[in-house]
Amino acid sequence: MDKRFDLRHFPGFRSVTFFCLFLLYAPLVIVMIYSFNDSPSITNWDGLSLRWYIDVFYGVEAPKYKAAAFNSLTIAVCAAVASTTIAVAAATAMHRAGSFRGRSISFGLINLPLMVPEIVTAVATLIFFSAVGFKTGYLSILIAHIVFCIPFAYLPIAARIQAVDSQYEQAALDLYASRFEAFRLVLLPLILPGIFSGFLLAFIISLDDFIITNFVKGAGVETLPTAIFGAVKLGIKPNLMAISTLLLLVSILFVTLSYLVGKTGEKYHARPK
Amino acid sequence: MRKILLSSLVATSLSLGASTASAEGNLSIYHWFDYIPQELLDKFSEETGVTVTMDTYDSNEAMLASLKAGKLGSYDVAVPGDYMVQVMVNEGLLDTFESSELSNFDNIEAQWMDVSFDPGRQSSIPYQYGTTGFMVDTAAYDGDINSLSLVFDPPEELSGQINVLDSQGELLALASMYLDIPQCTTDRDQLKQLNSMLKEAKTHWASFGSDTAKEVLVSGEAKVGMIYNGFGLRARDERASLQYAFPKEGYVLWMDNVVLLKDAPNRENALKFMDFLLEPENAAAITDFANYIAGVEGAMALASDAVKQAPELNPPAGQPGQFIETCEQSVQEIYDRIWVELKK
Amino acid sequence: MAAGPSNAPPSKSSVYHGLGTRLMLPSWIVIGIFLVIPVGIMFVYSFLTKEFRGGVIWEFSLASYDQFFLYRGLFGDEPPTIEWTYLSIFWRSIWQAALATFLCLVIGFPTAWFIATRAGRQRSFWLFLVTIPYWVNLLIRTISMKFLIRESGPLNEFLLMLGVISEPLQILNTHLAVQLGLFYSYLPFMVLPIYASVERYNYALSEAAADLYATRWSTLRYVILPTVKPGIIAGCILVFVPSLGAFLAPDLLGGAKTFMIGSLIEEQFKGSAGNWPFGAAASMILLSMVLVVLTFYARAQTKAEAR
Numbered sequence: 055m056d057k058r059f060d061l062r063h064f065p066g067f068r069s070v071t072f073f074c075l076f077l078l079y080a081p082l083v084i085v086m087i088y089s090f091n092d093s094p095s096i097t098n099w100d101g102l103s104l105r106w107y108i109d110v111f112y113g114v115e116a117p118k119y120k121a122a123a124f125n126s127l128t129i130a131v132c133a134a135v136a137s138t139t140i141a142v143a144a145a146t147a148m149h150r151a152g153s154f155r156g157r158s159i160s161f162g163l164i165n166l167p168l169m170v171p172e173i174v175t176a177v178a179t180l181i182f183f184s185a186v187g188f189k190t191g192y193l194s195i196l197i198a199h200i201v202f203c204i205p206f207a208y209l210p211i212a213a214r215i216q217a218v219d220s221q222y223e224q225a226a227l228d229l230y231a232s233r234f235e236a237f238r239l240v241l242l243p244l245i246l247p248g249i250f251s252g253f254l255l256a257f258i259i260s261l262d263d264f265i266i267t268n269f270v271k272g273a274g275v276e277t278l279p280t281a282i283f284g285a286v287k288l289g290i291k292p293n294l295m296a297i298s299t300l301l302l303l304v305s306i307l308f309v310t311l312s313y314l315v316g317k318t319g320e321k322y323h324a325r326p327k
Numbered sequence: 328m329r330k331i332l333l334s335s336l337v338a339t340s341l342s343l344g345a346s347t348a349s350a351e352g353n354l355s356i357y358h359w360f361d362y363i364p365q366e367l368l369d370k371f372s373e374e375t376g377v378t379v380t381m382d383t384y385d386s387n388e389a390m391l392a393s394l395k396a397g398k399l400g401s402y403d404v405a406v407p408g409d410y411m412v413q414v415m416v417n418e419g420l421l422d423t424f425e426s427s428e429l430s431n432f433d434n435i436e437a438q439w440m441d442v443s444f445d446p447g448r449q450s451s452i453p454y455q456y457g458t459t460g461f462m463v464d465t466a467a468y469d470g471d472i473n474s475l476s477l478v479f480d481p482p483e484e485l486s487g488q489i490n491v492l493d494s495q496g497e498l499l500a501l502a503s504m505y506l507d508i509p510q511c512t513t514d515r516d517q518l519k520q521l522n523s524m525l526k527e528a529k530t531h532w533a534s535f536g537s538d539t540a541k542e543v544l545v546s547g548e549a550k551v552g553m554i555y556n557g558f559g560l561r562a563r564d565e566r567a568s569l570q571y572a573f574p575k576e577g578y579v580l581w582m583d584n585v586v587l588l589k590d591a592p593n594r595e596n597a598l599k600f601m602d603f604l605l606e607p608e609n610a611a612a613i614t615d616f617a618n619y620i621a622g623v624e625g626a627m628a629l630a631s632d633a634v635k636q637a638p639e640l641n642p643p644a645g646q647p648g649q650f651i652e653t654c655e656q657s658v659q660e661i662y663d664r665i666w667v668e669l670k671k
Numbered sequence: 672m673a674a675g676p677s678n679a680p681p682s683k684s685s686v687y688h689g690l691g692t693r694l695m696l697p698s699w700i701v702i703g704i705f706l707v708i709p710v711g712i713m714f715v716y717s718f719l720t721k722e723f724r725g726g727v728i729w730e731f732s733l734a735s736y737d738q739f740f741l742y743r744g745l746f747g748d749e750p751p752t753i754e755w756t757y758l759s760i761f762w763r764s765i766w767q768a769a770l771a772t773f774l775c776l777v778i779g780f781p782t783a784w785f786i787a788t789r790a791g792r793q794r795s796f797w798l799f800l801v802t803i804p805y806w807v808n809l810l811i812r813t814i815s816m817k818f819l820i821r822e823s824g825p826l827n828e829f830l831l832m833l834g835v836i837s838e839p840l841q842i843l844n845t846h847l848a849v850q851l852g853l854f855y856s857y858l859p860f861m862v863l864p865i866y867a868s869v870e871r872y873n874y875a876l877s878e879a880a881a882d883l884y885a886t887r888w889s890t891l892r893y894v895i896l897p898t899v900k901p902g903i904i905a906g907c908i909l910v911f912v913p914s915l916g917a918f919l920a921p922d923l924l925g926g927a928k929t930f931m932i933g934s935l936i937e938e939q940f941k942g943s944a945g946n947w948p949f950g951a952a953a954s955m956i957l958l959s960m961v962l963v964v965l966t967f968y969a970r971a972q973t974k975a976e977a978r
Contacts, residue, residue, distance in 0.1 A: 061878060061881060063788070064781070067782075070781035070782060070785075071782045073778070074782045074801075074858070075801070077854075078804045081816045082804055082812070082815070085807060085811060093565075095565045096818070098545075114364070114366055140697045140698050143694040143695070144694065144695055144697070147690070150687050151686075154691030156692070156695065158969060160698070161965065161968075161969040162962055163703075163707070165908065165912075165965055168913065170713075170954060170958060171932070171933060171954050171957065172916065173933075174940075174951065175706070177393075177396050177713075178712050179705065180397055184396065190401070197705055200701060204698060204702065206909065209905035209906075209908060209909055210902070213864045213865075213902040213906075214867040214870075216901040233687055233690070236686060247870045250795065251863035251864060251866060254802050255859065255860060255909070261805070262809050264810070268385075268389075269393055271382070273380045273401060273402065274355075278808065280383070282810075294811060298807040301807060302806055302807060305799075305803050305806040309799040386941055386942070388725065388941050388945055389940075391945070392941060392947075493927050496943050519745065534928065535926065536922070536923070539817075539923065546823065548823075660747065661745060661747075663946070664745055666943075667756060667935075670928065670929055670930045671759060671929065671930060
């Protein structure tokens with residue numbers, strides 16, 4: 055039994071992980087440092103200053119950024135929740151429901167949003183929306199996001215379901231659980247890490263989208279990417295760095311919260327290995 | 328989850344509610360990214376009571392694509408470049424107005440009244456105009472900079488340190504000027520010459536980049552970089568050794584225009600807005616913000632000194648730039664082919 | 672619980688037999704209405720005549736596919752030969768995406784494994800750690816990356832200071848920079864699916880292998896990798912396919928000197944070419960290529976599950 059700890063460990067994996075995190079965070083350090091730059095340029099350093107944070111909160115464009123951040127975050131959460139729900143159902147169908155009509159094309163269909171180049175989806179969706187008289191606005195962005203988030207949520211969940219043997223649910227059925235109970239009480243907890251992964255991917259994909267959003271949004275509805283994208287042409291101003299740093303802070307806040315919640319949750323509920 | 332969905336519905340209705348009309352109605356602008364100061368929009372709202380919403384695009388063609396894909400009818404005004412005005416007129420995407428409908432119509436500078444892309448200004452008014460040329464880092468090169476050869480046939484020490492705009496129209500127009508052939512030429516030998524010259528020139532270029540045109544110059548990554556003159560002004564602010572060239576072979580002149588869109592939901596307010604932009608004081612505010620010149624009488628006098636005296640905005644006398652011509656379809660197809668072969 | 676053969680391929684996996692259609696319905700409806708119909712429109716567009724400077728004329732035409740596959744000279748009047756221009760653009764993009772996928776896998780797998788072997792509640796912390804950078808917009812991340820690796824950037828200055836190099840490294844505008852950018856854009860798409868699989872890995876299998884005198888690395892190769900294959904494949908799809916159409920990293924870090932599939936198609940809708948039918952046709956060709964590969968994969972998987 056004591057061998058097990060050994061078997062979990064591969065020499066070098068830890069260093070690769072730290073190297074990987076270093077690569078991920080190195081550019082962000084640049085972002086953070088330059089958000090405190092006094093100069094309006096991101097290439098020259100003029101000394102420490104909080105002026106860009108003040109600009110973000112009280113500048114003339116503050117209402118725009120606030121609304122954009124609100125839209126971005128709510129759309130990302132809603133799109134991630136909706137697409138993860140759809141993806142869980144789809145993954146269950148694909149790997150737990152035996153054969154049914156349309157199963158073989160379903161895999162392609164679910165991954166279709168990945169395969170169509172974004173600009174094509176963008177133009178085509180706009181043509182479709184205007185053909186059926188769907189007014190572009192918040193809702194049209196949300197729908198488009200749900201669509202392209204589905205494969206990002208689906209693939210991790212499906213991978214997870216495949217790793218969980220169906221005998222656990224069979225056992226539950228043998229003990230007179232209904233199929234819904236077998237799903238809710240047995241399968242769902244077992245595939246939670248997959249759902250969590252899928253949700254996170256859907257969330258960041260939605261948060262980052264520019265091309266499709268820019269086409270299907272209505273006048274006056276901005277998301278963060280559409281609000282900041284053009285500013286880059288003038289050279290990124292440090293206020294964008296400040297916004298990014300603030301977003302990082304918000305995300306770190308979430309992580310800390312989830313860590314604390316997880317900590318209390320763990321006491322009640324031993325996690326199946 | 329239900330809670331989240333509910334709150335999203337609330338958010339939706341809120342954001343829909345926010346856009347509903349004030350007493351004086353709305354104005355819906357389709358504009359370039361970061362090309363008008365927010366203060367000016369606020370001032371317009373204050374003066375007229377009109378609620379302004381603005382949507383943005385990042386290229387003339389992106390705007391055209393989205394209008395044609397179905398957004399026509401949701402905006403009142405847009406701000407296309409010169410050649411795009413003509414395209415939009417031909418496509419029937421623009422509404423016309425009478426000069427009498429704008430009380431400030433006469434503020435338009437005489438030279439911009441009878442422009443080739445909208446003779447007599449029936450659908451458009453000038454917004455800002457500028458030039459496209461290139462900048463050279465004079466710390467790295469001390470020769471004469473006013474020649475397109477620095478981009479297309481550079482001396483040894485500049486080779487491999489050149490950034491060009493990732494824009495077919497501007498690059499091919501400048502290349503034609505360098506070769507001294509007419510834009511949109513139909514002469515096959517000239518087109519072949521253009522094609523081979525560009526392929527040769529590309530071996531000297533480090534990158535194609537429009538979004539980073541200013542940044543690569545400021546960081547010193549590129550010693551020669553194609554750029555719009557207004558960005559050039561800002562680049563020089565950050566790196567004093569940069570100098571904007573007015574090549575003797577010619578350079579590109581362009582003008583952005585405010586146009587009245589067809590099926591504008593608020594035509595009245597659109598005209599009010601155009602009138603507002605023709606006030607010298609307001610035009611000067613845009614000039615200070617964007618660092619280009621408004622084609623409005625008296626606006627330049629009100630602009631800040633930094634802009635007024637900027638070498639980038641003051642070309643030498645007797646050496647005007649040229650507008651990019653809109654080629655006919657058969658020539659444009661050859662241009663497209665040259666462009667693809669250049670970047671394949 | 673630990674002893675079950677939980678990593679064996681699921682046997683006859685039909686706990687919810689007969690519910691397949693109903694469970695699939697939401698995705699069919701959402702994707703069917705909001706993607707299949709729009710893509711159908713584009714499919715039709717690819718067979719229409721282009722309208723000059725954007726848009727389509729409703730006349731049947733094969734011009735777009737002709738343009739893609741046949742070369743007729745600069746002026747379009749030579750006898751047709753095979754057009755390599757677009758095929759080579761496709762090939763280059765595929766090659767680049769494959770390389771990026773490999774890079775993500777090599778670094779992503781150990782990372783996912785490391786995370787999955789942390790104690791229970793630490794895992795979500797580590798997962799968040801991998802995704803936090805993605806709260807910052809891709810464009811800003813890419814530009815910061817550019818800032819970092821340019822000739823006078825911090826990376827070079829640091830290496831020069833250490834004396835590892837004597838000349839600044841020219842990374843920007845090379846393939847390496849593009850790879851770095853793609854890796855940076857898509858890493859979590861590799862890590863998270865693999866994590867979801869690995870987290871379920873039954874170490875009893877490793878124990879059994881060790882009892883049979885397998886080394887650590889042969890256990891990885893012959894026991895672990897096959898059992899977590901679904902996660903690896905999911906990760907590879909999520910990195911490879913979006914990389915194919917990516918243009919931000921190639922443009923900003925690679926110098927945009929050559930077209931990629933993404934920028935080629937983008938140019939047809941947003942650039943001066945304004946050739947919608949050709950953009951649509953190129954997308955359809957890309958789409959059918961990826962679709963063929965994925966369908967083969969799905970078929971193979973179905974067979975494996977039916978065994």
